[in-house]
Amino acid sequence: MDDALPLPGQLSGTHLLDAAVSYARWRHWEVLPGTWLEADAGGAPRCSCASAACPSPGAHPARADWAVRASGSASEVRRMWDRQPRASVLLATGRGFDVLEVPESAGCHALARTERMDVDLGPVIAAPTGRMAFFVLPGARAKAPGLLAALGWPPGALDLTVRGEGDWVAAPPTRMGRGGRAQWVRRPTAANRWLPDIGALLSPLAYACGRAAAEARAVR
Template sequence: MEETIEVAQTAQVPQQRGEQLPDTAVRYAKERHWDVFPGAWLEAEGGVEQCSCGDGSCAAPGAHPVREDWTDQATGSETVARRLWAKQPKASILLPTGRTFDAIDVPETAGFLALARMERMDLALGPVTLTPGRRMQFFVLPGAAAKAPDLVRKLGWPPASLDLRVLAEGDWVAAPPTRVGGRGAVQWVRRPTPANRWLPDTEELISPLAYACGRERRP
């Protein structure tokens, strides 16, 4: 019962009201030195929001790359970022993983459970996002994709048995306040601050994350 109470308290997600996509994209490049690139955006047609890609069955409407060469388009320059979003102010903010950070992606309920355990353990955490698809993404140092499977095995779990995946080179995350059509906006559970500029390594977070995902898979 005690653990359930702590999870509920942790789940007070901060809101990002009034943030403008272009200014925020520039701020990520300027203040965090993150590479950013503009993705798809939402268009209102007949009172219904549609993805700018035109695919009526788009899996991530308003929050995916729009160019095949998006890895080359991603920039850490605030000047270039400002120019990119000046061309399309409604473009989503996407961050390529595998560069300055990787992201460990888990279900929302497992993520909040793990977060409560991490706080009790006084672990140093990086930024954490919550997506409208009810996924949480924990930012860690690059290299997580190579480390995570063996670390999970050492904890006694076959990696394929857990709903835990690593977003690394060739992947991306959608950054707040990007909106995903019909679902809401990506939010920060833990905002980027000067205190969490130095990211944790995968080894520091994998145990509570794997434990929480393991609890999620039990009947």
């Protein structure tokens, strides 16, 4: 059934095809195939795009027209991965959800803070790049500047990125460079099907980012 939801852990498989289909079937997220990792002559991983300076090896769209190819249809997603089973699993942001991306240290602190504040969270991804992605309702990118200003944070003061329309996030179990795979810190479940608005999360995330930046300056 379309409105059926997975049990906790049902979306955590290590098979790229199964994961991609599950995201479309259970959450109706728009999924797109990305690049993948290949071994170079010395056995080291390199991006299938063949760029030696690739900033996101194995985890970026494989085609320029990715935005129109992303699909929330489980059958279409299956067809895409049947054609390229090694493709990384990317989720288009700005449609079913936006993402607030912060450094891992700030993300962990924010998770503890939101628990104490009894804030309802959506899914959260930890990437091997040292970043964490918090899922929120679409429209976050437009709201973020005003909300941050109201909290006293000038533009560019925090290491906090809002990913919305025209962007993407790498989803588990995508492998990203040498660092490992993207992993769920909080998995998609029935309990977090309804995503929070950016207003519920921005304050604890901004506080955590500001604290992390202050601690980094103190170490220097």
